[in-house]
Amino acid sequence: MRLLLRVLAPLFGLLLAVVGLALLVETVTAWIAPASSPLVVPWPAWRTAVEGLTWQSGSVRATAIAVGVIGLFVLVLGLVARRHDVFLADPVPEVTVTTSPRSLARAVGHEVRSHDDVVSASVVASSSKITVKAATLDPAEGVREAVRERVAEMLVRLPLARRPRVSVSVTTTKGVK
Amino acid sequence: MSRRSRKAVARSAGGDRTLTTILGLVLVAASVLVLLVGYGVFGANRAQRPVIDPIAVLWVVTHASATRWIAIGVGVLLFVIGLWWTLRSLRPEPRPDVSLSELPGERLTVEHAAICDAVRHDAETINGVSRARVRLVGNPEKPALRIALTLVEGTDVRDVWAELDGRVLARAREAFAVSALPTAVRLELDASSAPTPARVE
Secondary structure (H helix, E strand, C coil): CHHHHHHHHHHHHHHHHHHHHHHHHHHHHHHHCHHHCCCCCCHHHHHHHHCCCECCCHHHHHHHHHHHHHHHHHHHHHHHCCCCCEEECCCCCCEEEEECHHHHHHHHHHHHHCCCCEEEEEEEECCCEEEEEEEECCCHHHHHHHHHHHHHHHHHHCCECCCCEEEEEEEECCCCC | CCHHHHHCCCCCCHHHHHHHHHHHHHHHHHHHHHHHHHCCCCCHHHHCCECCCHHHHHHHHHCHHHHHHHHHHHHHHHHHHHHHHHHHHHCCCCCCCEEEECCCCCCEEECHHHHHHHHHHHHHCCCCEEEEEEEEEECCCCEEEEEEEEECCCCCHHHHHHHHHHHHHHHHHHHHCCCCCCEEEEEECCCCCCCCCCCCC
């Protein structure tokens, strides 16, 4: 979403500028030289198209809904395009340390996979929650505890500013050990 | 947590986000208003009136000059806001040179690239760091460091911190002759399982 905002924000700005410029140019033209009035934007044609429509007309409603949907997308884009940095405790004042959720998930994943009984694992991490899904050939319950312990131990070594909740689920898969 | 070091973590998208949110709100509000009028919330009579309302047209005709100036004002405003927004979000993040002395006759500035190369070389000698990227952000009077460190697997973060603050940043502070240098460190954990390659001088 952040990348999309980065791409779309200048375009929105450009769009506003173009609309403003068109309004300015058309108004001044209609004022000073009415003979050459619709200079760029064919607004008299738009006017005749809109003439006769009431607020109840289907096309007015459809346009309003389309504008609303676009507006909602723009609004959501502005609201969700935040950073998802995971903050570590400050080692010294004036120094801020962060890492990415992906990097944290990778580190947790290495730790989980280093357990002998885990055959595969997937990890999703954010600054508030770490979700581990692991598969094993052994009874799941014992491995679950071991994995949980391993992750907790790792989080002690990694001084995160805020300790995330850890959820571990382990499934037993069939296979030859 | 220091505000300035926190600000150096990444380029802010706050302006873009605020403007985008406002634009979205305006569009949604316009759409909702038109729909409400159409569904007769403001009176069934109003819903049946034409979109180009004769009353409004009459007002425009009798106040032609005022309408013109309003339209011109809105046009100029939109144009200026739009252009400012576009330029603002297209402008690259500045890489400030650092001025060590502003005294006339002995003005001394250090180039951005020189500082960053020096800090990067220092940072890459830290045990467990396989790669470092360094840049300065902020303005020449109040620069801040942004360092991205790639750590090899199994590195203890606390050791890296100690060495970073005790050696690398201490040297940078000494060079700038400042007591505190706001720094944002971005760690890339466990990026590769290979050990740090032997350094060839």
